[in-house]
Amino acid sequence: MASSGGTVQYRLAQHYVTRLQQANTAFRRGHGNRTYWYNQIEQDWSQIRQWQAWSASAADELDKAQLCVEFSIAGIDILRVRQTPSERVTWLQQALDAAILVGNAEAQRTILHHLAQAHFYTSRAEQATRLANELLILSQRAKDILGMGRAYYTLASVAQQLGKFDDSEDLLNKALTLFEKCQATAEIGRTYQGIGRVAHFRGDYPLAYDYFAKYLAIVEGTGREGELSVALLTLSNSLVSLQDFVTAEQYAERSVQICRNVGFMRMLPAALLSLAMCEVELDKLDSAIRHYQEGIQVAESINMKNLVVSGMIDLGNIYTHLGDLEMAAQYYVEALEMAYQKKAPYYVCLAQGYIAYLYLLQNQLEPARRALLEAIEVALQLR
Numbered sequence: 001m002a003s004s005g006g007t008v009q010y011r012l013a014q015h016y017v018t019r020l021q022q023a024n025t026a027f028r029r030g031h032g033n034r035t036y037w038y039n040q041i042e043q044d045w046s047q048i049r050q051w052q053a054w055s056a057s058a059a060d061e062l063d064k065a066q067l068c069v070e071f072s073i074a075g076i077d078i079l080r081v082r083q084t085p086s087e088r089v090t091w092l093q094q095a096l097d098a099a100i101l102v103g104n105a106e107a108q109r110t111i112l113h114h115l116a117q118a119h120f121y122t123s124r125a126e127q128a129t130r131l132a133n134e135l136l137i138l139s140q141r142a143k144d145i146l147g148m149g150r151a152y153y154t155l156a157s158v159a160q161q162l163g164k165f166d167d168s169e170d171l172l173n174k175a176l177t178l179f180e181k182c183q184a185t186a187e188i189g190r191t192y193q194g195i196g197r198v199a200h201f202r203g204d205y206p207l208a209y210d211y212f213a214k215y216l217a218i219v220e221g222t223g224r225e226g227e228l229s230v231a232l233l234t235l236s237n238s239l240v241s242l243q244d245f246v247t248a249e250q251y252a253e254r255s256v257q258i259c260r261n262v263g264f265m266r267m268l269p270a271a272l273l274s275l276a277m278c279e280v281e282l283d284k285l286d287s288a289i290r291h292y293q294e295g296i297q298v299a300e301s302i303n304m305k306n307l308v309v310s311g312m313i314d315l316g317n318i319y320t321h322l323g324d325l326e327m328a329a330q331y332y333v334e335a336l337e338m339a340y341q342k343k344a345p346y347y348v349c350l351a352q353g354y355i356a357y358l359y360l361l362q363n364q365l366e367p368a369r370r371a372l373l374e375a376i377e378v379a380l381q382l383r
Contacts, residue, residue, distance in 0.1 A: 003085070010220060011052035013067050018076035026079040028224060041078060056094040060101075068098035069107050071245070078116060080084075080152055081226040081264045085122045085302045092118055109138055113150040117157075123305045123342055125158050149178030149187060156194055160201070163345045163382040166189050169198045189218030195236055201346075205241040212238045229258040229267050236274050240281065249278035269299035274313065280318060289318060309335045309347045316354060320361075329358055349378040 012035035022234035055067040072095035091116040099108040132154035139147030156171035196211030216231040232255040252275035259268040272295030279288035299307040315333035341348035351374035359368035
């Protein structure tokens, strides 16, 4: 196979891999100079993209292919914040193909995990499941404990998204055992978050809060600012369920601010929707509507359909409260259609329940009965 290791282009590409690696280290460890490095990445971004694209055109050139792998792995944390989900998927897929080409099995497993997660966050459950199962097989062969735990974690996340909470809990406990065995602190924290979500969906809000608080403590200890926005948001949602809306609003505001500061587009819509939810409870409806609309718009722009559905249902609730039943119905119906398209039974159930309530408000008993029966039928599928 051909080599490009001595060319000027190769050395330039390698320079930007190093820049990414330096920035990523600062960003991950929470060094005082992480803002400086984040700004440097912003300044270098056009060059980084250019040389990543050059490395991805490897064909059979092993040196270029290895650089393609390194572009994704070197900046794995900061790119998670900086890139749009679609661009992240593209880079990771190119890196996966390159890792296979050069025979780098460890990098292949690492990239499989991050690619599966990227598909999960863009509501591509089938792709996420396929990649997680592939990661599980490769990790079992390599006796890679971390890789096996990550595969179970992604499969648990998909199961949770599909409303299969018993399966999700079993998979999360398998993942937690493996992460504890290899002392993977960050992954342990994320698994606590997953277990907390299962408890939250089941209505055990105090237990959910305990797990979310443990997750936040771990993230604060690691200093990962991007993930701090996730942990704050998770705890905010839990506090809403515990009806502590003032504290929940404070956590959500911090999460939104962090997302804006570091350009964390993937988390921004969820943070905006959670802030809006708190504002509704505190009777700040004008502000809530603005934040819901912005959250839906951002979520649509990065293909996060589940968040779009969630935001539309919540906006429907606001308009129901305001007595604008026609506007509420538009949001509920659009949310229902999208939930069916994305095969998201939890949101199908929610939307149908609220549609039934609208019918009841208008004394339309027969369509209300049909909507309720469908909601009940879907709810019985959630385990």
